[in-house]
Amino acid sequence: MTEPNEHTALPPREQAALLPFAPGVYQFLDRTGKIIYVGKAKSLRKRVSSYFLENKDHAPKVRVMVRQIASIRHIVVDSETDALLLENSLIKTLQPRYNILLKDDKTYPWIVVRREPFPRVQSTRQLLRDGSQYFGPYSSVGMQRSVLEFIREVVPLRTCKLNLAPEAIARGRYSVCLQYHLGNCKGPCVGAQSEEEYAQSVGLVVSVLRGDLRPVRAYLETEMARAAAELRFEAAQRCKQRLDALDNYSGKSVIVSAKIGDVDVFSLLAEDDEVYCNFVRIRHGSIVGVYTVKLSPGVETDRAEMLTLAIQHIVERVAGGSLAREVVVPFLPSAAVLFDGTTFTVPKRGEKLDLLSFSERSARIYRAEQLRNLEIRNPERHTERLMESMRRELRLDRQPRHIECFDNSNLQGTNPVASCVVFRDGKPSRKEYRHFNVKTVVGADDFASMREIVGRRYRRLLDEGAELPDLIVVDGGKGQLSSAYAVLCELGIEDRVPVVGLAKRIEEVFYPNDPMPYYLSRTGEPLKVICHLRDEAHRFGITFHRQKRSANFIRSELEQIEGIGPKSIETLLRHFRTVARVGAASREELTALVGAVRAERIYDFFHTRR
Incomplete structure (x- = not known):
């Protein structure tokens, strides 16, 4: 989830073209920086770009709004449901001018576990701070009702409005209702169920609403085993059906939390010489704002100091000069005392840790978008970086401007081939890709195959006086790396061209004469380039191997015909293209190509098998 920098020099149409194809929420800002519209989209780029197309179906008000757009912000989320909930939260908070349809302050439904004797589990649209537990919101009433029905089917709880205070039950003024006779309630109103037993049932409901299905699963499995032991097979089958329903259950939103209340969240992302700080503001359990700022660390590299500077900047520019009483951070800032009245929390588990992860993911997405933006606007600077x-x-x-990557491919030692792919400035140079048939190796010997292919490649480059690469990448780990390095030593270029080997784990890189792997950053761009190299080498090699294996299969069938040699086979395949068409040819067609004697043998071979 992220927002791009609002101070962009690109026209709005070009800003829209840089948006991701992901679900999210977008915001249009006018020249004064005021948000004039908030919308949701299944695909941000497609939806936002549609505003800038010449379309006669656009309403006049849409055309007026589009003329006022000066910049675009967006927030990427995980699903369309999250986009819908976040859009509703932002519209109610920001009240943009052009959001007419959602200005009725309609709220989404919640599920509440009442704070009362023998608590009821109900639907509500009012989020009150009355001590009750609220879960949601749900994107539709239908989803909320399905969750409630599921809960009531699994756990018997009361639905009546009776006051079940202990003294009221003691008076004996209540009687059981139809729900008791149907088995949907255990009759706490007449003292048939204790508060302790009822509290256990409520605990199961709460665990379901929090997304933890393990207690309910254990409860149903126990009930199913008990019913089966007592030969109550219908009851056991109902428990089995409820266990199956657990696998399809989903209800909790990742966008809001009724438990957390008012919280500000800050995360810090430091990659290379760039630092990004993401800010998430949560009010009454809902996200009302997201902002990412890019910092220039300069000579100061202390993360706690950078976090302090980032918080100060965001408080002054974005947060209206104040913070929530609780601020969630990945680590404590260097000068927490500067923020009077604020408690900094470094979460280790739970929903606050989830929110921190959400903020960190937003910063990473923002950084990726900034890099894509740089690649488009200034390709040379992007490549240099x-x-x-x-x-x-x-x-x-x-700098590895010219990289070559090698990969072997064979099937149980048959049709051994190898591939060499070439990258220049981090991008594939497909015209320089090369295939190799392994000539001197018998069987599945990847090490010997690598020695042969690397030797052939660089002996030829040296003989021709061609350019050597800045980096050689060998797919296969330490064994193939040692084989390739030995060949480079034989050629005397081991000091001129560095070589690395890729292990099975994608982030592990091996260096010659070093038994321990070196781990690349999982989030850095170098790993993405290395992964692209490996994928291209594997794809290119596998494609060649399949083609060769297919060709050999075709030839092997024709080679079974006595008296038909390689030249005849080549003549037949050049003319008919496939073995099937050779088999369907007439004697006259075959005679015209390979003569009468061979034609008769070919014709008999295919027609006597039928």
């Missing part, structure tokens, strides 16, 4: 990042990450002496 990427190559320098790879040089540092892979511990190289120079």
Whole structure:
């Protein structure tokens, strides 16, 4: 979830073209920086770009709004449901001028566990701070009702409005209702169920609403076993059906939390020489604002200090000069005393940790969008930054502008081939890809195959005086790396061209003469380039291997015909293209190509088998 920088020099139409194809919420701002519209989208780029198309179906008010758009913000979420809930929260908080349809302050439904004797589980649209437990909101009444029906089917609880205070029950003024006779209630109104037993049932409901299905599953399994032991097979089958329903259950929203209340969340992302701080503001359990700021660390690299500076900047520019009483952070800022009246929390588990992870993910998405923006607007600067990042990450002496990656492919030792893919400036150079038939190796010997292919490749480059790569990547780990490095030593270029090996775990890289792997950053761009290299080498090699295996299969069938040699087979395949068409050919067609004697043998081979 992220928002782009509001101070962009690009026109709105070009800003829309840079948005991701992900679900989320977008905000249009006018020239004064005021938000004039908030909307949701299944695909942000498609939806926002549609506003800038010449469309006669656009209402006049839409055309007026589009002319006022100066910049675009957006927030990426995980699903359309989250986008719907977040849109509702932002519209009620910001009250944009052009959001007419949602200005009626309609609220989404919640499920409440009342704070009362023998608590009821009910639907509500009012979120009150009355000590009750609220869960949701739900994106539709239908979803909420299905959750309530599921709960009432699994756990018998009362639905009546009676005052079940102990003294009221003691008077004996109540009698059981139809729900008791149907088995949907255990009769606490007449003392047939104790408060302790009822509280256990409520605990099961709360666990379901919190997304923890383990207590309910254990309860149903116990009830099913007990019913089966007592030969109550219908009851056991009902428990089995309820257990199956658990697998399809889903109800809790990731966007809001009624338990947390008013909280501000800050996360810090430091990648290369760039630092991003994401801010999430939560009021009454709902997200009402998200903002990401990019920092220039300069000579100061202390993360606690950078977090303090970022919080100060966001408080002054975004948060209206104040913070919530509780602020969730990944670590304590260096000067927490500057924020009087604020308690900083570093969560270790639970919903607050989920919110912190949500904020960190938002910062990463924002950074990725900024890099894509830079790649479009200034490709040379983007390439220079990427190559320098790879040089540092892979511990190289120079930028790897020219990379070559090798991969072997065979099927139980048959049709062994290899591939070499070439990347320049971090992008595939497909015209320089090369296939290799393994000629000197018999059987499935990947190490020997790698020695042969690497040797053939660089002996030829040296003989031709061609350019050597800045980096060689070998897919296969330490064994293949040792084989490739040995060949480079034989050629005397081990000091001129660095070589690394890729392990099975994608982030592990091996270096020659070093038994321990080096771990690349999982979130850095160098790992993405390395993954792209590996995927291309694997794809290119597998494709060639399949083609060769298919061709050999075709030839092997024709080779079974006595007296038909390679030249005849090549003539037949060049003309007919497939073995099936050879088999369907007439004697006259075959005779015209390979002569009468061979034609008769080919014709008999295919027609006597039928």
